[in-house]
């Protein structure tokens with residue numbers, strides 16, 4: 001196994017998130033308690049299910065009820081196509097652990113969640129990065145993808161909607177990616193953890209999940225972002241590929257056995273009421289997007305941004321006298337405000353703003369960002 005570098009983003013978050021007053025580092029829609037969930041869903045939480053449940057390993061692949069509910073979010077997917085995991089991070093890891101290794105070539109979009117390129121490297125695969133550019137609205141360039149593809153390309157990894165840019169791959173580009181994958185019979189792993197937070201496109205432009213257009217497509221997702229329940233650590237791998245699902249189930253015996261049956265019960269309750277939760281989160285994102293837009297208007301000379309189409313993050317480029325890392329550390333120290341510096345994605349000069357947290361976090365956090373920006377004006 002190749003030695004793996006630390007996960008820079010997660011280490012930065014761990015070091016600074018606890019106790020921060022204004023958190024723009026957060027990428028989940030503002031997290032919910034069971035009490036808040038109950039009010040939102042309008043049905044008492046079935047506490048008896050947890051109290052009476054024997055705390056055994058219980059449902060090894062995830063309960064049938066939960067896998068049915070997850071399958072219900074995708075067209076043409078059944079319970080047998082779903083494997084329950086510890087969050088989307090567990091889902092991505094399991095998929096890569098199950099399917100890639102020495103001799104395989106993997107193409108990964110960049111910027112994206114670092115796990116997606118780091119883990120295949122650790123398992124001995126050769127990794128090529130498909131650079132996304134602001135000039136192309138951070139949409140993968142399919143000609144470049146085609147050029148990167150080689151005989152042994154085993155997997156193409158996309159992150160859709162994308163963290164950190166909030167970009168969304170349109171349907172026609174997804175179809176083109178699938179065509180390139182077919183040439184080498186490659187899997188397409190699509191980290192869809194921010195699905196279905198499509199806040200800035202008409203419904204007619206909502207792209208399909210990868211599993212709805214490709215039989216070797218694999219979608220990973222979780223309860224963390226759109227459902228605001230990261231604390232239950234519950235996610236999934238979905239695929240119509242029998243080989244992918246069988247390999248994931250087989251590998252999973254080595255690192256999961258089962259997820260917590262308590263988490264499974266909470267996830268079932270939430271997914272049963274997903275409409276109410278998603279409504280709350282769309283409203284939150286739409287309100288927060290207006291605040292973000294105002295901030296971008298006010299800082300126009302110093303900040304540029306491709307407006308996010310989906311998800312909870314925006315990737316801004318700021319011209320200041322400080323590096324993004326130094327700026328972020330000063331923002332934490334002086335203004336109790338957390339923002340993620342672009343260096344954690346390998347993009348100095350950029351910052352990731354999470355705008356799914358509370359309105360208060362965003363209003364005060366951006367105000368503090370603006371104040372520090374004035375103290376560190378653009379180099380002239």
Ligand SMILES: Cc1ncc(COP(=O)(O)O)c(C=O)c1O
Nearest residue numbers: 027087088089113163193222224
């Ligand atoms: C793109 C992406 N994938 C996976 C994860 C991990 O999510 P989870 O909390 O479901 O493990 C994150 C968390 O930030 C993410 O942004």
